[in-house]
Amino acid sequence: MKIVIIGNGISGITTARYIRKQSDHEILVISAESDHFFSRTALMYIYMGHMKFEHTKPYEDWFWDKNRIALKNAYIQKIDFDNKKLFSDRGEEISYDKLVLSTGSVNNKFDWPGQDLKGVQGLITKQDVEIMEENTRGVTDAVVVGGGLIGIEMAEMLHSRNIHVNFLVRDDHYWGGVLPKEEAELVGRHIKEHGMNLMLRSELKEIISDDDGKVKAIITKDNKEIKCGFVALTAGVSPNISFLKATKLETDRGILVNEFLETNIKDVYALGDCAQFKNPKENHPPVEQLWYTGKMQGRALANTICGNKTEYERGIWFNSAKFLDIEYQTYGLMLKKPFDDEDTFYWEHKNGKISMRANFAKADGSLRGFNFFGIRFKQTVADDWIRNNQDISKCISNLNKGFFDPEFYKSHHKEIIENFNNAYPKFKANIPKKRFFVF
Amino acid sequence: MKIIRNTGLSIFLICFAVFLSLPFLGTYKLTEKTFKENFTDAQQQKILEPSLKNLFDKEYGNNISFISDYNKAFDNANKEFREKKEWDKVINDSHVLNIVKDSSGGFVKNNLALLFIICFLISSLGGLMYMVPALYLKPVAGIKNNHIYHRGITNRGIIAFLFAAFLIAFYICIYQQPAYLSNWILLVDGLSTTLTGAAASQWFLYGFLYCLVMSVMSVRMFIKYRNNNYEKLRTCSVLFFQIAFAFMIPNILTKLQLPSMDFKNIWPLDYTFFFDYHLTQLTSNGMLGYWMLGWGIFLIVVGVPVMVYFFGKRWYCSWVCGCGGLAETLGDPFRQLSDKSLKAWKFERIIVHSVLVFAVIMTAAVLYTFFTGSSSILGIDTYSIRQAYGFGIGFMFAGAIGTGFYPVMGSRVWCRFGCPLAAYLGIVQRFKSRFRITTNGGQCISCGNCSTYCEMGIDVRAYAQNGENIIRSSCVGCGVCAAVCPRGVLKLENLAEEGRFDAYVRPEEKAF
Ligand SMILES: Cc1cc2nc3c(=O)[nH]c(=O)nc-3n(C[C@H](O)[C@H](O)[C@H](O)COP(=O)(O)OP(=O)(O)OC[C@H]3O[C@@H](n4cnc5c(N)ncnc54)[C@H](O)[C@@H]3O)c2cc1C
Ligand code: SF4
């Protein structure tokens, strides 16, 4: 059987690797962006000089041959689903028995005037980094539009080149659509601490060009003009499926799939950033645009393709990010507001850079989720507690079992417990007994 | 702040240039008095005087021609005996370093204190002026590896190769031709006399520079990793062991005319530990000598395995060892240059274990000679084995390549490919230890920061992205992979041995 995968990102590659682990099927991965799989999440570090492109490749180049995963650098322009054939930009015709679509994302654009000027761009691909290198040469001031995760990465990238960043955020807070107010404020302060100009409740109206067709300023909706030589557009991403429109394949925002990642066409599957769940579970987003979910979906799909039909199951949510110097880890379903049946406990260190939040059921105190800022926490511990409805007071008492900061870091456990007991006297957390010799 | 920074850099570079020029300055004149002071034996004087006499009171403008003439004259005196194979009459030690030092005159000799201040103190100050403003220029603590791959010095640019060439040349001179560095050694004569009661040798200079470079570069470590207590403590520790154990204590012991010993240096890194002269020195110094011998053996037999069992090899490699100390201070800017390929790993395992075997064989041969008095084993001269080890491993590998290649191959070339003690520690760490780098579930985003900044060339990501703990014999526990990970995925820790190799599996996938 010949399995063809379009897109060599994390979801396509995970699928390929796990198919190989359990079968001898012929595997071909076609992708247009790079010869080899690389880590999209690391693109910022190339621009900042932490790494070179080759460092972002998780496998050495010989790996693919050794595992008999054939690679092809080409762009697929058209798919003939009836005859199971792909057509590349080089006029090649490629047949398949099963097809996996993992084509990733493209930038959202909102028809802003001037959005195609020189010096205006987003960040998704390897080529974007190269263009950014060009576009930021000699630039002293920049504007970042959109307060999300890619926005702050681009802000950090620009900052590393001593470019002054004006950070336009639509909400009342940085990433206000996701983070609770306290955490969003914490990040906001940190952004300002780095000397960036965080402009909350600001929206882009128009980008203005100089005589050479390069950006020279932007105008916000409240008619403020900001001079800048570079504009980063990071108002979210959406599935990269334009070449699939007007085919038999059922699409909406993304390629519609069921919980087995099957599309409406037999032997055609989709996963990762480009897929959209037809019937997402309650509170789950229909399109999951995360590294982790791409990886988990790939594992499940490989099973299905190899004959062991496996439902994709996201499990207890987790995610992590880094806001400039502050690390963030979250476990469970933590949205900007606790659910109606939940209480929330928030603690923040007096330095304003370290915090934790725990949400728990009002009724029985069972843990629903955590947010950590500036504290590393073990996924296994959080997952286990949330899954098993661990009682909040036990969780708070035993936080030290999950702390994952490097050795010799100061623990804030005692302070957290005291704060918790003050906030929720009806639950009582206890300070764990000190063990001096942890052998 | 930027001005201070640039001024500091200029000051450092000027001082460094002065330092570099010193070996080429000064005048050299051998006098009869100097000659007689260095060769006190009347017999030797008689043999050498006829050929050395031509040099007396002749003034040289540079040390190169002086050393060359002196060596020629010295060889001349011995020539006859060599030709006649009268080996017992040949004078082996030419005392060239001391002769050159004593014959030196002119600018350097007359300005030792001033030059000491310029070359060591002001240059350090310049270095600090360059580094400390980072606190103000980058006021927010955090991992800052910006521009490492944009700068020639940290990305194998021309300047990096020049620096490597300088380091290699320095090692060759120190080990093989210290006489050419006589002016540098003169600078620390005063200090040496105070500390050890004797004039400086090239090794005193080396030890002094080692401590100085480490001290200055640890300030950089404290600034760079100021948010990370593990890194700060570890840096304090290596610095302390270098200055106190490797430098001060041995020098003070020398002054007290006791056998000098670096109490933290362990065989087989300390490959001369079982050499006949060392054993004789220890055994002829009463209780203290025997205690030193016992301590050295205790470290090998009990200290290493027990400590590695509880803490991993890091207790030595990143907290105590002098080679490690230099790598973690002077070498830190170059850590990313280590080769992460599977090929390099295969090569490493072969080489480092071969060196360990070589060290064991060499030591066994030396001990055989010590105990039996027979100088050959299976027809091979034990002295030549030891000679080969000293030259090949002690000088070439540990010195010239190990440190000289910092700017090209990263900071731990020696520790990774060459150090026999590291191989020994590593075997224990791999098979019987509580140490591991724990991977935090499925949180890895495969970004590659950990692998890039692992000085030992371990592909940390390969484990982390599979949810596996990192248990590798070569890991020196520097903690930098965990520090640079932007997702908090890695933690160095000592935990129960059970399950240290188990990978993380999502509860949903347990059934897969
Ligand atoms: C800057 C940035 C930072 C991020 N950081 C994080 C993070 O920290 N954590 C996290 O969880 N997620 C992060 N993400 C999101 C995460 O990277 C994506 O969810 C993930 O990479 C999606 O993987 P994928 O395999 O679905 O698609 P992609 O990795 O986008 O791969 C799709 C590939 O398919 C190719 N392709 C598309 N169409 C065709 C065609 N017709 N023919 C041939 N090839 C085609 C594309 O060129 C592309 O190479 C980040 C994303 C970006 C852009
Ligand atoms: S694996 Fe981590 S701790 Fe070990 S040597 Fe490499 S960077 Fe240091």
Ligand code: SF4
């Ligand atoms: S640095 Fe962290 S996230 Fe990046 S590859 Fe290593 S373990 Fe994974």
